[in-house]
Amino acid sequence: MDSSGTVDDDCDETTNLIIDDYLDVDGDTSLSSLSTRVVDNSDLIESHEIAKAMLDTLKKQMEDVQVARDDERQKAIIQLNSAEKRTTELEDKLAETIQRTEHLNAELERLKKKEEKTKEIANNVQTIKYTKIEKHIFYDFLVTKHGRILDYLQRTKKLDDFFIDKIPKLIFEEKRNTYILTLIGIRVHHQAFKQVLLRILNLSNIKQRTIDFYQRHLNRITKSINKKLFEVQPNTNYWKQYI
Known part of the structure; x- marks a missing residue:
C-alpha cells in the first residue's frame, strides 16, 4: 500500500505542473522561420x-x-x-x-x-514565394483550410467580379521534403496572408509544445511506476508450498 501511495504522490506532483511553463511565449514563431522572397521579373510570367x-x-x-x-x-x-x-x-x-x-x-x-x-x-499584382514550409504545417493547416484562407483573402478587398478565380491565387509545390507556397495577389492580399501564416506558425508551435508536455508527463508517470515495481520485494514463502 505504501508503494502505491508513493506512485500517487508522484503522479500528483506531475499533474501540478503548469502547461504554460512548457509554452515559450517568447519563442521564435515569426515569419523568419520561413524563407520568403519576391520572385524576379523573369518568374512573373503568370502574373x-x-x-x-x-x-x-x-x-x-x-x-x-x-x-x-x-x-x-x-x-x-x-x-x-x-x-x-x-x-x-x-x-x-x-x-x-x-x-x-x-x-x-x-x-x-x-x-x-x-x-x-x-x-x-x-x-500591382505581385508574386511571392514562401519556401521551406514543413510538412506538418502544410497538411495540418494549409491544405485543410485552403478554401477558408482563400475566402478570407478575397474578402480583404472587394474587387471586380472579373478578378474572381484570378487573384488572389494560392499554388502549392513540394520540394526536398518541404513545401513551397506561391501567392499571387495585390499588396493587401500579401499583408493578410502573412498575418494568417503567423497565426498558423504560432498555433503549430503551441500544438507541438503541448504534445511534448504531455509526452514528458506520461514519461514521468511511466518511469515512476517502473521504479516502484522494481522496489517491490517478492515474498518467496508463498512459493515454498509448491516445491
Missing part, C-alpha cells in the same frame, strides 16, 4: 498573363460598345436624312436612337474607368 487577360477582356468589351454606339449614331444620321420633314414617328425613333447612344456612351465611360482601375490593380 503578367493574368494582367494581360484582364486588360484584353476589357479592351474587347470597350470595342464592342464603341461599335454599337457608332451604329446607333449612323442610324440617327440615316433617319435624319431619310425624310424631308419630321414626323412624330421619326422623332420617336430619333429619341430612342439618341437614348441608346447616350446609354452606350455611359457604358463606354464606365468601362474606361474600369480599365484604369484594372490597370492599377494589374500593375
Whole structure:
C-alpha cells in the first residue's frame, strides 16, 4: 500500500505542473522561420498573363460598345436624312436612337474607368514565394483550410467580379521534403496572408509544445511506476508450498 501511495504522490506532483511553463511565449514563431522572397521579373510570367487577360477582356468589351454606339449614331444620321420633314414617328425613333447612344456612351465611360482601375490593380499584382514550409504545417493547416484562407483573402478587398478565380491565387509545390507556397495577389492580399501564416506558425508551435508536455508527463508517470515495481520485494514463502 505504501508503494502505491508513493506512485500517487508522484503522479500528483506531475499533474501540478503548469502547461504554460512548457509554452515559450517568447519563442521564435515569426515569419523568419520561413524563407520568403519576391520572385524576379523573369518568374512573373503568370502574373503578367493574368494582367494581360484582364486588360484584353476589357479592351474587347470597350470595342464592342464603341461599335454599337457608332451604329446607333449612323442610324440617327440615316433617319435624319431619310425624310424631308419630321414626323412624330421619326422623332420617336430619333429619341430612342439618341437614348441608346447616350446609354452606350455611359457604358463606354464606365468601362474606361474600369480599365484604369484594372490597370492599377494589374500593375500591382505581385508574386511571392514562401519556401521551406514543413510538412506538418502544410497538411495540418494549409491544405485543410485552403478554401477558408482563400475566402478570407478575397474578402480583404472587394474587387471586380472579373478578378474572381484570378487573384488572389494560392499554388502549392513540394520540394526536398518541404513545401513551397506561391501567392499571387495585390499588396493587401500579401499583408493578410502573412498575418494568417503567423497565426498558423504560432498555433503549430503551441500544438507541438503541448504534445511534448504531455509526452514528458506520461514519461514521468511511466518511469515512476517502473521504479516502484522494481522496489517491490517478492515474498518467496508463498512459493515454498509448491516445491
